[in-house]
Amino acid sequence: MKRLTLISACLAAMVACGGPKDTITLEEPDSPFIAFNIWVKAGSQDDPAGKEGLAALTAALLSDGSTTHDSYEQILEKLYPMAAGYGYNVDKEMTVFRGRIHEDNLESYYELFRNALLSPAFKQEDFDRVKSQTMNYLERSRRFSRDEELSKELLFNVAYAATPYEHPEEGYVESVRSITLDDVREFYDTYYTANNVVAGVGGGIPAGFAQEVRADFDQLPIGDVTAPVAPNPSMPEGFKVLIVEKQTDASAISLGFPISLVRGDPDFFALMAANSWFGEHRNSFSHIYQVIREARGMNYGDYSYIEAYPRGYTTQVPPTNVARRHHLFEIWIRPISLTEPGNLHDRTLFATRAALRELKALVDNGMPADTVEATKQFLRNYTVNWGSTITRRLAYAMDDEFYGYPGAGYLNAMRPGIEALTAEDVNAAISRHLQYDNMYIVFVTADAEGMKQKLLSGVATPITYAGEKSAAHMAEDELIASFPIPVQEEDITIIGINEVFERR
């Protein structure tokens, strides 16, 4: 027999574990891996005005900079033979530092990881390097490498205008340009305090190790910070459209509106089920995927969300540590290409209309009982994949702490929560939280003025196919092509790609 077999008892251990609120432990004694998740209660919402991007730049410098014990080069040299590293994620409300190590290397790894957070050197040359990499992303990559992600970021930007959630976590070009090393030090001193940090450790943790970690983080000074008031953006009145002008043969489309629902609310699993049927992320179970991609071959995929899901193109499982006190309902239509010159806008609007029409049907008709049952069956097993690694299980536990999630936590509550749903629950949640009269829509496309005129004209935007389609299919297409998108001229804004996220 070899020494490793199934990692057993992890689920039981998860349920059994818990701890004081400043330390989260998930013991899985058979695992050869140890995972870390250090949560600093600060996010982009805490960025000072004019210094948007400061929380992210601070975390980047800690993660990719020298400590008072080792230069950054020495850190890389020491991490290298362990094939390990650590990284950060900054979202609206949370900063987390995550790492994972093989048990053989725990001691030397933890020393580096701890020093990165507790003993940063704040070297000017590290700061210059990290800032230059960030500026390159802001000025070039964000605008030019993936329009579908850009349209999602812009949707959040317009929906959360004038709230602490407004700006992208990485900041604006001008605001990041103005950030100095002193700004970073000050942010660190304010937010990286003993009583503002929750330490998470999971996997094959040695006895007493979690306490050791906590004691280390208790060496930080005590601080006094208050989180900004949670955003509560108002619903747009009617349709508000942003069109980004860019030379492209494909349009990126994002649409959505604010919802008042977070993990732990009584309606949460009911709306999760409705959303799963309507648009489960990167899964053909998604209804709008079936309508837009599967039946019509218009693009690569079409999904919807009730919680933030940044960088969805990189993952099939929900991102963790993007816990927020407020969320949007969001529809993501992946890029729609022209199939012959001149038909880009017709196809873009057809896909948008198809999604809106399906949303209207969901809101007006609800979900029949058999569809609810099929969705429950799907989710019952599918959600098991979301906690597949110790890194993810631990991250979910940190998010539970954020939401004040009761009992054994969200991952463990999903299955029974979904099992217990009735069609009435789901349909009541749909009518309480979803609607189709008020919407933000973002398009990234070519010839923005032409797009605006086509949208305002209300003209039908039919599409054609490479192959034969049935009469029923074509009849439905006719309804989709002329489905109304009621928008006024003053509610359409056009900006050029080089203005995107330049400044607030």
Add this chain to the structure above:
Amino acid sequence: MRVLTTFALALVCAGSLAGQSEGIFPFDYRLVELDNGFKAYLIKAGAPGQIAYVSIVRTGSRDEVEAGKSGFAHFFEHMMFRGTDKYPNYDLITSQMGASRNAFTGNDLTVYYLVASSEYLEQIVDLESDRFRNLNYDEPGFRTEAGAILGEYMQGALSPGRWLDERVRSLAYDRHTYGHTTIGYEADVRAMPEGYDYSLSFYRRFYRPENVVLVLSGDFDYDEAEQLIRQHYDAWEAGYVPPNITAEPRQRGTRRQTVRYPGRTLPVLSINYKAPAWSDTNKMAVATEVLGEVAFGPNSAIYRKLVIDEQRVQYLGAGFGLARDPALVSISTMVVNPDDVEAVEREIQDAVEQARETLVDERMLNDTKSAMKYGFLMGLETAQNVGFAMISYVINTGGIEAVDEYYRTLDSITPEDIREAARTYLIDSSKTVVLMVQEGGE
């Protein structure tokens, strides 16, 4: 029928990577081998109650030898979800299981996977074997799917990495099919709706038991799994027709091109050399992979100089993973100041010359070996990750036995081997340099 059952070798020394002679692979497995050439590796690993069912087809864009058919292996991957007579709605059935399932295509592979609760094993063996044996789709469905491929092409078309990759390949290769990317040329993608008959021949030639290997990892019973696999795959008719891939002729002289990216980017320099095919036993092949790490990896002297100390580049990356056929290894970097491109290229050239002339430090070599081993072990956390970690071994050799052999060869690599690899492969006559700059300048 011949069924081989193999129990892997004995204990790894607990908690230590010293003494690799007994093998790095930390799990038991059983090999089931059928008369028609089909092989299944059953590996117990991961968390209780879950299985990963990974079907690996040893066909990828490398096999697209006909003109105008680039991107077809990937297109065919999409068609495999279009159902059979027995299971006309693949999506519906797998949704009911709540399985996480998807597929991906590369130069040398097309991989289909499901991750699901162990209770569905029997149904999954039936479902998966059925679509490999009895796929059935009509021409209208085929044409519709072609539209989704175009969407997939477009959503990443202007990603600078893919844009540059297309240009590097077409400059570096004269004959071999590695000259085109997996997604294919845009013109070929747009012509896909017309390729129905070709798609049928693609299935007939490549989706055969000799060319497909199953890795089942997770929580299951060996005997039950073996019996199910025998039952469902044994009648699959052999008939694999290997593609007639033209070997790349020897390159005679450095190739160089500047290309203009239609978006915003700092200059990206891509320096490529022709490398040997992957091997678990050929020391020169393994030494080439180590060379990439030692000379250009995140712990190399040039990385420290250019990225950290002088900050003249945004990143420096080494792509020295080898492929089934001789392919490119590459060093790529994004230069902060456009006027500094030539000087950065000279720095890289100096590092290449240093690798050819001097012996690598023993400690650096040992750290690199350790990094490669822990990189492998750290990837073995879940049933799915264990299955995925086996893919490259299956693609290159047809099985997973090479895992232990590869790491044994790695252990034996000396500084002299690394220098010899540099002298053999990092040569000017096989070099291809592409500089990507922004159209119209900064």
